[in-house]
Amino acid sequence: MKPDRRNLLKSAAAAGALGLAWPLVGGITPAQARARAEAIGAEYDPAPFTLGIASGDPQPTSVVLWTRLAPEPLAAEQKLPQTVEVDWVVAEDRELRQVVRRGTAPATADLGHSVRVTVTGLRPGRRYFYAFTALGKKSRLGRTKTAAIGSLSRLSFATANCQAFHDGFYAAHRGIAREDVDFVIHLGDYIYEHGEVGGVPEDHVRDHLFGEALTLADYRRRYALYKGDPSLRAAHAAHPWYLTWDDHEVYNDYSGTQGGDFTRRRKAGYQAWYENMPHRDDGTSHPAAPTSPQIHRIRRWGDLLELSVLDLRSYRSQQNLPDGTILGADQKSWLKKAISHAPDTWHVWANSIMLSQLRGKPGGGYMFTDQWDGFLAERKEVLTHVHDSGLEDLVVVTGDWHSAFVDDIRPDFDDISSPVIGTEFTAHSITSGAYSADWNKENGPLMGQANPHLKYFEGNRYGYDVYELTPRRFTQHMRVIGDRRDPKSPISTLTSFHVDRGKPGSYEDRATAKSPAQYRRD
Secondary structure, three states, rough: OOOOHHHHHHHHHOOOOHOOOOOOOOOOHHEEEEEEEHHHOOOOOOOOOOOOOEEEEEEOOOEEEEEEEOOOOOOOOOOOOOEEEEEEHHHHHHHOOOEEEEEEEEEEHHHHOOEEEEEOOOOOOOOOEEEEEOOEEEEOOEEEOOOOOOOOEEEEEOOOOOOOOHOOHHHHHHHHHHHHOOOEEEEOOOOOOOOOOOHHHOOOOOOOOOOOOOHHHHHHHHHHHOOOHHHHHHHHHHEEEOOOOOOOOOOOOOOOOOOOOHHHHHHHHHHHHHHHOOOOOOOOOOOOOHHHOOEEEEEEEEEOOOEEEEOOOOOOOOOOOOOOOOOOOOHHHHHHHHOOOOOOOOEEEOOOOOOOOOOOOOOOOOOOOOOOOHHHHHOOOOOOHEHHHHHHHHEEEEEEOOOOOEEEEEEEEEEEHHHHHHHOOOOOOOOOOOOOOOHHHHHHHHHHHHHHOEEEEOOOOOHHHHHHHOOOOOOOEEEEEEOOOOOOOOEEEEEEEEEEEEOOOOEOOOOOOOOOOOOEEO
């Protein structure tokens, strides 16, 4: 087993020696920062492709390929020319002999020497392999897949969210890399901008703040540290990803309408995200794409899936306002139009924060109004539009909570006679600290009593979800790791839920219905 990243940092904090362990403090050289990162389990690909490669936003005839040149991954600036030419190749075989596309793209210092190539002219529903070459060196091999068209009998994908580097190893991403899925959706909190360590609240070290990301250089180094976990790079290399974000890519619980000095910080966070993700800039983004990329989009896989990727940060107002918005006017109009003209298929919303209502106890208030609970009128408006439009087979996949929930979706959550119009699956986090086992045991039943639409809650584990779609059924598998302190932790399926086509609402698989949970509705 590698060094226990989480406990090492916690011990350093308790001893007042955190600055001697954390790689992103000031006043040290890039080599020293890398040595510290490797001491807590990071390891990098050979230079200049230290941060790996990735693909994203697959469509039937195209996919985006990404890499970023970083010979010194934790340096504020790379010792590279202003522009480096990077060759890329896409082939039908692992040996890259059956080449279908190749080309050259510039990696410029202005964008952190990142490369983003939209490869077109591909065939639908096909696996491809790819690699990059620069400065006389070749990257690792990547695998991707284009979206399918026509009639499909099966489709599968995984979701990931909330992967605080200081809270553990990415064994869950190691599992995702090995899954037989068509694509991955990342639901946000890819990085954490703050300097807190120790993880879960009971560790009593969350007051140790240091090294907070504020500038573009800070955010670039934060991504480089996170990509130092080899399991994350493996998951990127294995599958194409769709992407959204939540708050920690910039700052905890921020609103897109915040201005002043925060505007500069948000631009820095957005640009660093853009530089480090396989994001498609397809002409729908704002003119200054690196600092204001457009996230929301609709993607289809044959006749089996319509995927709506939502952006719940960039356009939101402050929470708890009578006329508050979480979507923004333009995105809300876009989503309602998509609902009105939806095809007959499974409809999945990639949703970074919980859509379903969540009260902490019977008769109590909302637990977190940073979620959709802080935008009551807009949530009711959108979900009423789902119902009135006759949209069926809606499944919402959600991150953020660091625990697993399964909820029925209703236009009015306070009215138990309000019809069920869909299902929300909120997934465990990859590593980010959850509440304690005692808290979960006490509060799971209270949340169940307070929320009649809540069917299931489990908060003691970490992992990811895998979803299988057929023309008749949508199935969720909760994959959980044994121990986030172990980079090679075993992975198992905690439980599975099903949704039948044309029948809103979920039900747990009988084979796993007795698995551990802190709440399960009978």
